[in-house]
Amino acid sequence: MKDILKTGLILFIISAVAAFALAMTNEVTKDKIAEQRQMANELAKKEVLAAASSFEDVTGDELATIVAKFAPVVEVYKGLDDGGNIVGYVFKSTPNGFGGSVEVVTGIDSEGTLSGVRIGNHNETPGLGAKATDPSFYEQYAGMSTDTPIGVAKSNPTETDIQAITGATISSRGVTSGVNASIDAFYSINGN
Structure with missing residues (x-):
């Protein structure tokens, strides 16, 4: 004992x-x-909206309205040039992928074109869904129009689709849902 x-x-x-x-x-x-x-976070914002020299947080009631209406968007930033003019917006969203929440940072310029997408923290499967962090995946979004929702294609994507990651369609759809929510929030901010 x-x-x-x-x-x-x-x-x-x-x-x-x-x-x-x-x-x-x-x-x-x-x-x-x-x-x-x-x-x-600052680096990701600059990468997705290179035309901006600084960023201003959208806060208060405006942010609360966007977050409530356009889940999974959680943060919004105005991209400003040296003169203080808005050159676009950056949105951070947290859609669900295969392994849980995926942090998606989306830049949209003032013309309504996707200027970039980056993937932050995630729990996606290494070698599959984690390939969303590879430039070969996220660079597909750059330059796409925001006029129509972006789709995910397993093969033969159109100009409004991105090519899904092989074996990780759920992760690809998750990222794309975050991008589409950001597009909807962008149009709401701009009164469309």
Whole structure:
């Protein structure tokens, strides 16, 4: 009986020390992690709307209305040139893919053309749905018109379709649903 208590006490002490060490590591690194996420967010915005020199958050009631009406859109940014003129919008959406939520950043210029798409955090299957982060997939969206919803084709895509990732049609449809929600939000902002 003494051996069981001794072993249990030793395991408890080891677990407590490990938990404390993890908590301290988290405390020390949380600001750096938040800074890295912010930098990645800024880079993604610049990549999808290169014409913008700065971005302004859409907030308050306007954002609340967009988020409520155009789920899975969760964030909206106005892209501004050096003179403060709007050159387009960037939308962050979190549609569902095969492995759960996929972060999709979509840029739409003021002419209504998709200027770019990037994929952020996701839990898609490595080697399949995770290929959404490959330029060969997300670059298909650049330059597409927003006049009609974008479709997903397993083969022979038209000018309004993207080619699905082989073996990951659900992931491809998830990303595309985020892009289409962003397009709808764009037209709502512009009064169409």
